[in-house]
Amino acid sequence: MNHADDQRTASVGPRRAALPRRLTARELETFLVSGTALVVGLLGLLDVTGPKVVAAATLAVLGVITFELLTGHRRLRRIESGLRSVAGGLSGDSVSSMDRVLTVAVPGGVTPMVNARDIRLVGVSLSRTVRNHLDELRQQLLAGATVRVALIDPASSAPEEAARRNGLGAAAGGNIFAHRIQPTIDLLDYLATETGGAGRLEVRLLRFVPAFGMVLVDPTEPTGRISLDIYSHRPDGREATVTLRAERDPIWYHHFLQEFDRVWAGGRVQDGRPLL
Structure with missing residues (x-):
């Protein structure tokens, strides 16, 4: 193995090591929902399963998506609150109460x-x-x-x-x-x-x-x-x-x-x- 191969191996190694760390809980949840929807869709398309199962799975997937949207709004509000606190501290308004x-x-x-x-x-x-x-x-x-x-x-x-x-x-x-x-x-x-x-x-x-x-x-x-x-x-x-x-x-x-x-x-x- 020459020096160039060593460099390619060294550059690939950190990327592979970093990949598991990039999969956050939210991303993992997104992959699972997408995979489930794809599998159910293929089963319905190939007539492997009945319409009731496909409909139930579809509703379940929609429910998960709705829940994800709601939690996303909560995260956004928490981020907004944190940014306001930081901005208040920078502007000298960090004291929340005169009490x-x-x-x-x-x-x-x-x-x-x-x-x-x-x-x-x-x-x-x-x-x-x-x-x-x-x-x-x-x-x-x-x-x-x-x-x-x-x-x-x-x-x-x-x-x-x-x-x-x-x-x-x-x-x-x-x-x-x-x-x-x-x-x-x-x-x-x-x-x-x-x-x-x-x-x-x-x-x-x-x-x-x-x-x-x-x-x-x-x-x-x-x-x-x-x-x-x-x-x-x-x-x-x-x-x-x-x-x-x-x-x-x-x-x-x-x-x-x-x-x-x-x-x-x-x-x-x-x-x-x-x-x-």
Whole structure:
């Protein structure tokens, strides 16, 4: 055997080896149906079998063909669904439900702040948030971090607006919210005293009720994150929250980072407190 024969043998071998793999279940079914129809047709043509047998076999073959058409449509729908999922993933619409994105906010929920150099808080009273993070805020200030806190001004009309949003009377409810803010301010005074000027603690008082609460941790860093609480017009016991990450959600992350800057610019420095 020469070299050319070896090449022909080598080329034929893989084709023969690949042939069984190409016979899928659907192709095998097609061959069987076609062969059955051919055999029954020849038997009827040669009068080997009776008309009833030929008719029954014909109906059986038609039934198989109909079934094949139905399963083909199902396969086509599955393929179409798969292509839609792929297209959605490529276009950024891979999230099928906002229920997977938004979760129920836990009042004063703990956000990791270890080793953070830039911490920013926005909220109505922030009483639980500051209380739950008090030790972490103290440690990070002692380590030289910058902490910025924006909450509503108890001396403005903001407490009354917050009371109205919570279904309370403006006058009495406003006093309630004003009293809720004072413990937060006292805790911030405590932090300023305890840290002895280490780091930088800044506070802005807002004459309006912010539309959302925010906890920003190292927001200008590539690993930064923003925890966003979306306030309801009339709270029903549940508030939505979502966490944005700088590397994963660049568009909306940048948007809410700018929102913090706008909220911060709209606040006033607390009178008579140079450290705050």
